[in-house]
Amino acid sequence: MTARALILTYLLLVALAATSLLVGSTPVALLIAVAKTLLIALVFMELRHAHASDRIIAVVAAFFVLLLTLGAFADVITR
């Protein structure tokens, strides 16, 4: 973790948040949220340099959050 990486990440996060204000589309707003999450996880949470076990937990948790949300959504739209 360096000062330069932290400042750059923060500026990118603020720029992405500002972009979210300009888009009206749900998929784009959610994609921006995913991009912000990746930046926070990789740089601020130091997942880039984390032990493999920590990274596995993070990826599996994200996968199950996605699976549960998409599963419930798909159930309603395919009725």
Place this chain on the structure above:
Amino acid sequence: MNNETRRYHLAVWIVIASEALLFAGLFALYWSYRAEVPSLFASGITQDVHWIGALNTFLLLTSSFSIAWSILQTRNGRRRAATVSLVVTLALGAAFLVFKLLEWGMHARDGLVPGSSLFFTLYYLMTGLHALHVIAGMTLVTWVTLRRERDLALPLVALYWHFVDVVWVFLWPMFYLAKP
């Protein structure tokens, strides 16, 4: 990273994964109801106080930066600068809660309370649960600020604080931005 530190990190990641699944249940509820009655969510989003949503996003993103900055300062041996960053993190968390309370008050005055519509029931449930996590995070940040020895505890508390920020990163488009 020694074995003890690694074990603590693993434990905190397991806590975060469990918390993520708690919110996943609510996300699933939100998206399935939104697919069923999109018009209700479209009108709900227009009734939310958009400037507070945007301001609160800015406050939490900045607080994530300030707590990460405090870790960097701690590693560089600058305890005083780290303490200032932690106090800034606490102030930003407190400001987030003040604006959240202000928004809830504005909604309550307009009769938009839990139970007034499906959208606002989910809104209060999810933003309320998130606010409780902010309070828990602030308690942990206060505890670590007051500790003499922070090397082990600070990165663990910061992980939790970043997670609370990530949850808000998704709540913001769901309740304020994305129109069905």
